[in-house]
Structure formats: C-alpha cells, structure tokens
Amino acid sequence: MADAERVTVAVLIIGDEILSGRTQDTNLNFIARYLAAFGVDVAEARVVGDAREAIIPALNALRGSYDYVITTGGIGPTHDDITADCVAEAFDLPLMEHPEIVAMMEARGGYELTPARRRMARVPQGGGLVKNPGQGPPGFSIGNVFVLAGVPAVMRGMMEDVAPKMRAGVVVSARTVKVEGTGEGVLAEPLERVAKAHPKLALGSYPFFGPDGFGANLVIRGRDAAEVETATQELVTALEAIGAKFMRIEE
Amino acid sequence: MADAERVTVAVLIIGDEILSGRTQDTNLNFIARYLAAFGVDVAEARVVGDAREAIIPALNALRGSYDYVITTGGIGPTHDDITADCVAEAFDLPLMEHPEIVAMMEARGGYELTPARRRMARVPQGGGLVKNPGQGPPGFSIGNVFVLAGVPAVMRGMMEDVAPKMRAGVVVSARTVKVEGTGEGVLAEPLERVAKAHPKLALGSYPFFGPDGFGANLVIRGRDAAEVETATQELVTALEAIGAKFMRIEE
Numbered sequence: 401m402a403d404a405e406r407v408t409v410a411v412l413i414i415g416d417e418i419l420s421g422r423t424q425d426t427n428l429n430f431i432a433r434y435l436a437a438f439g440v441d442v443a444e445a446r447v448v449g450d451a452r453e454a455i456i457p458a459l460n461a462l463r464g465s466y467d468y469v470i471t472t473g474g475i476g477p478t479h480d481d482i483t484a485d486c487v488a489e490a491f492d493l494p495l496m497e498h499p500e501i502v503a504m505m506e507a508r509g510g511y512e513l514t515p516a517r518r519r520m521a522r523v524p525q526g527g528g529l530v531k532n533p534g535q536g537p538p539g540f541s542i543g544n545v546f547v548l549a550g551v552p553a554v555m556r557g558m559m560e561d562v563a564p565k566m567r568a569g570v571v572v573s574a575r576t577v578k579v580e581g582t583g584e585g586v587l588a589e590p591l592e593r594v595a596k597a598h599p600k601l602a603l604g605s606y607p608f609f610g611p612d613g614f615g616a617n618l619v620i621r622g623r624d625a626a627e628v629e630t631a632t633q634e635l636v637t638a639l640e641a642i643g644a645k646f647m648r649i650e651e
Numbered sequence: 652m653a654d655a656e657r658v659t660v661a662v663l664i665i666g667d668e669i670l671s672g673r674t675q676d677t678n679l680n681f682i683a684r685y686l687a688a689f690g691v692d693v694a695e696a697r698v699v700g701d702a703r704e705a706i707i708p709a710l711n712a713l714r715g716s717y718d719y720v721i722t723t724g725g726i727g728p729t730h731d732d733i734t735a736d737c738v739a740e741a742f743d744l745p746l747m748e749h750p751e752i753v754a755m756m757e758a759r760g761g762y763e764l765t766p767a768r769r770r771m772a773r774v775p776q777g778g779g780l781v782k783n784p785g786q787g788p789p790g791f792s793i794g795n796v797f798v799l800a801g802v803p804a805v806m807r808g809m810m811e812d813v814a815p816k817m818r819a820g821v822v823v824s825a826r827t828v829k830v831e832g833t834g835e836g837v838l839a840e841p842l843e844r845v846a847k848a849h850p851k852l853a854l855g856s857y858p859f860f861g862p863d864g865f866g867a868n869l870v871i872r873g874r875d876a877a878e879v880e881t882a883t884q885e886l887v888t889a890l891e892a893i894g895a896k897f898m899r900i901e902e
Contacts, residue, residue: 416853416855416872417855417857417870418679418680418683418696419683419692419693419694419695419696420683420687420692420693420823420872421679421680421681421682421683421684421687421693422857422870423680423857424677424680425676425679425680426675428669428672428676428698429669429672429674429675429676430672431672432669432670432671432672433672436671436672441670441671442670442671442672443670443700443705444670444697444698444699444700444705445669445670445697445698446695446696446697446698447679447695447696447697448695449694449695450853450855454694454695476835476856476858477835477836477839478835478838478839478842478843478855478856479839479842479843479846479847479854480846480853480854480855480856511834511836512836512837514836514837514839514840515840516835516836516837516839516840516843517836519839551858572671583762584727584728584729584767585728585762585763585765585767585768586763586765586767587729588728588729588730588765588767588770589765589766589767591729591730592729592730592767595730595731596730602667602701602731603730603731604667604668604701604729604731605727605729605731606668606673606674607727607802619668619673621667621671
C-alpha cells in the first residue's frame with residue numbers, strides 16, 4: 401500500500417449462487433479489466449456465501465490489506481440480501497435510510513414502496529452513494545469500500561462511478577509473445593533467464609495446444625513501459641537462439 | 652466441520668492471469684457443480700496471484716477452516732509455477748521428485764526431460780498422486796489439500812480422481828420457482844415468511860427482466876428433500892395468494 405505507483409483493490413463476491421455453481425461469476429473479470437485502464441490492480445478476490453459470519457471477517461481482512469475493496473452482490477430487497485447490514489457491522493456504524501435514495505425511489509414511481517424495497521435505501525451512516533445509471537437504486541461507499549450490485553449489467557454501470565473515486569496508479573504495460581510448436585518444458589529456461597534479469601516485471605507463461613502441437617503465450621507485464629520493451633526484445637532474441645517459432649502480439 | 656451431513660471445500664485459484672482479467676476463471680463453477688452431486692459444498696473461494704506471500708497464508712487459512720481445499724493453477728514447468736513449492740512450505744515438508752511421475756514422463760517419451768519438466772514431478776514428502784487422464788503429469792494431494800492444474804480441460808479430468816477421495820455428504824435438493832411479472836420488492840415478504848419457517852433451508856432470490864417486466868427465480872435448497880418439497884408448496888400457496896404468475900422448475 402506504500403507503493404505510490406501501485407494501487408490495489410480486493411474484490412469480495414457475495415452470493416450463495418456463485419458458490420453453488422448456479423451462476424458463473426463474470427464480475428471479477430470485468431472489474432479487473434476495467435480498473436487496469438486506471439492503473440489499479442485487483443490483488444485478491446474472495447467469494448463468500450450470504451452469511452454474516454462469512455462476509456464480515458472477509459471484508460475486515462480485505463479492507464485492512466488493500467487500498468480499496470469492491471463488493472458485488474447482496475444489495476437487493478429480499479431477506480438474503482444482507483451486504484449493507486454486514487458492511488455497517490464491519491465498520492461498527494448504524495445503517496440508516498438514505499433520504500436521497502428514498503427520494504429517487506419516490507420520484508421514479510411505477511411501483512409500491514414496500515418495506516422490502518425500502519431496505520435498498522439503507523446505507524451505513526456517513527456513506528456516499530455510487531451512481532446507478534440504470535433504473536435501480538444506487539450502490540454506496542464507506543471508508544475504502546465500494547458496495548455494488550451483483551447483477552453484471554448493474555454492476556458494470558456502477559463501476560463508471562467507482563473508478564473516478566479511486567486514486568489512479570501507473571498503468572501496466574504488457575506484451576505477449578506467442579510461441580507455436582515449442583512447449584513450456586523447453587521455453588522455461590530462456591523465460592526464467594529474462595525474468596531473473598528483470599525482477600520488477602512479471603513474466604507468465606500460458607500453454608495451449610495448437611495445430612503445431614504445444615505452444616505458449618509468454619506475457620511480460622510491468623509499470624515501466626521501456627523495461628517491458630527491453631525485456632520483450634531479450635526474450636525474442638533468446639527464442640531465436642533456440643529456434644522457436646514466435647509472433648509478437650501487442651496487448 | 653463437525654456437521655456430519657455437510658462436507659465443505661474451499662477452492663484456491665492461483666494465477667496472475669485471473670486477477671489481471673486476462674483469463675476468465677471457469678474452474679470454480681465447474682468444481683462447485685461437480686461436487687454438488689457428491690453432497691460436497693464449496694463454502695469459500697479465493698483468487699490469489701503467483702506469489703508466495705499470497706499463496707501460503709491463504710492455503711493455511713483455508714485448510715484449517717474447511718474439510719478440504721482444492722487448488723487450481725501454478726503447477727506447470729515455468730518459473731512462475733510455484734504452487735508445489737508453496738504447498739510444501741505451508742505443510743513444512745520437503746519437496747521431493749516423485750519416482751512414479753518421473754517414470755511416467757520417461758515412459759511417455761516424445762520430449763526431452765528438461766530440468767523445467769522435472770519440476771512437474773515434485774510432490775511434498777508423503778503426498779499422493781491425483782490421476783491425470785490426459786497426457787500431462789498428475790496432480791497431488793497432501794493432508795486435506797488437492798493440488799490440480801489450472802487449465803480447465805486438465806483440471807476437469809483430475810476432478811474424476813478427487814471426488815472419490817473425499818468423504819461424501821448428503822446431496823442438496825433444490826427447487827426453483829420462476830415468477831414472471833412480479834418484482835422482488837413484492838416477492839420479498841412471502842419469501843421471507845417461508846424462509847423464517849424453515850431455518851435449515853436456504854432460500855434465495857435471483858431477479859431478471861423478462862417479457863412481462865421484472866421477475867425472479869426463487870430457489871429453495873436444503874439437505875432434507877421432504878422439507879424442501881414442503882417449503883416449495885408453502886411458497887407456491889403464498890404466491891397464489893398475492894396473485895403472482897409462476898412456474899415450478901425442477902433443478
């Protein structure tokens with residue numbers, strides 16, 4: 401967290417439906433790609449069920465370890481939507497009906513403002529709102545935590561209002577070198593040599609099976625674009641030396 | 652963990668490519684659905700990067716809290732594949748080359764047994780093998796931890812050998828009642844009433860927007876199939892009472 405260039409986020413995905421396999425999560429992937437453009441790294445993610453004893457300790461661990469936390473899920477009107485209650489309890493704050501959300505709900509009309517719908521107007525005392533460009537109620541923020549909907553279309557809209565509220569980091573540069581017909585068992589040695597020469601960069605290898613047999617995408621990532629470029633050149637030279645067939649891909 | 656009927660698993664997904672958004676994880680969803688058939692619940696999941704200081708504490712926290720842990724990713728031949736090293740360190744065991752894996756690699760032939768490939772033969776002392784029905788090396792198990800590949804096709808094959816090694820639980824029964832044209836704000840009250848009458852069941856509501864406007868899938872889950880059936884009947888009666896349009900769906 402002391403690193404001025406690196407801004408870290410943890411994503412806390414809340415919902416029995418993700419853990420039971422009923423729903424395939426796609427929110428983590430969206431958030432990671434979206435924040436990358438702002439130089440903000442997703443550093444950890446957790447998936448927990450709709451239970452106080454799971455949500456509160458996870459939230460407290462994550463908000464103490466990373467610059468920000470984004471939660472998704474559990475902010476609807478039904479009894480199993482307990483995220484706001486848990487966030488308030490984690491911060492030891494009372495949960496209050498936010499007059500601005502109630503006013504929005506009343507202005508929108510078209511439905512009865514049932515006690516269940518009013519649950520969605522509750523925000524921990526002192527919390528701010530996260531705009532929802534769709535038709536539902538907003539999310540909220542408190543401390544370094546942003547509380548978003550779980551439905552992907554709604555969550556994505558809310559992210560438009562989250563990113564500008566975060567400190568921006570230095571954007572990560574990445575280059576991918578795609579190698580065909582040579583497996584990781586052979587590529588590992590030159591890759592590791594380049595990785596050791598550039599300890600500030602992250603070099604990863606992602607194997608695939610293609611028309612020429614095993615290959616791998618070798619990915620070089622780092623916040624110093626010039627060093628990423630240098631390391632990519634070094635890797636290309638090392639691949640030429642072992643006779644590997646490669647293509648350079650921008651990312 | 653003391654619950655004889657409920658067997659819990661945590662999934663630890665290891666890989667920078669998931670956190671950067673380069674790759675969409677699908678392993679959690681597969682594992683959750685696969686184990687459900689054995690009455691085994693995924694109770695938590697975490698995603699961490701390829702870093703010792705992230706992997707080891709997460710593994711130690713999870714293996715102490717749940718019946719089993721399944722890890723995916725980081726068992727390839729390249730320098731960023733450090734899962735085996737981290738598991739050995741978490742268990743404070745030496746990492747040894749497993750003679751059976753080396754023999755498999757030698758028997759298979761068709762490639763040079765480079766030092767990088769030999770890395771994939773390393774298992775913490777006393778660990779067992781997890782069969783790989785594909786062409787690569789096996790995964791391994793140690794204590795209550797199963798260490799699997801990250802590539803989905805390989806991970807899925809390995810799961811065939813993991814499930815029989817776990818204690819089976821009582822399979823969860825689930826019923827879904829799909830309600831069209833009535834939103835959660837109205838459904839919340841009858842749903843909560845049924846939920847309160849059946850504290851051992853989990854009732855969830857998953858909203859959607861359909862041709863008749865807002866609707867929701869109301870899911871009733873539990874290990875007592877008769878109670879799930881009773882609660883579903885009660886919910887159907889309550890939905891009839893508020894004039895909601897619904898269909899019952901088996902799951």
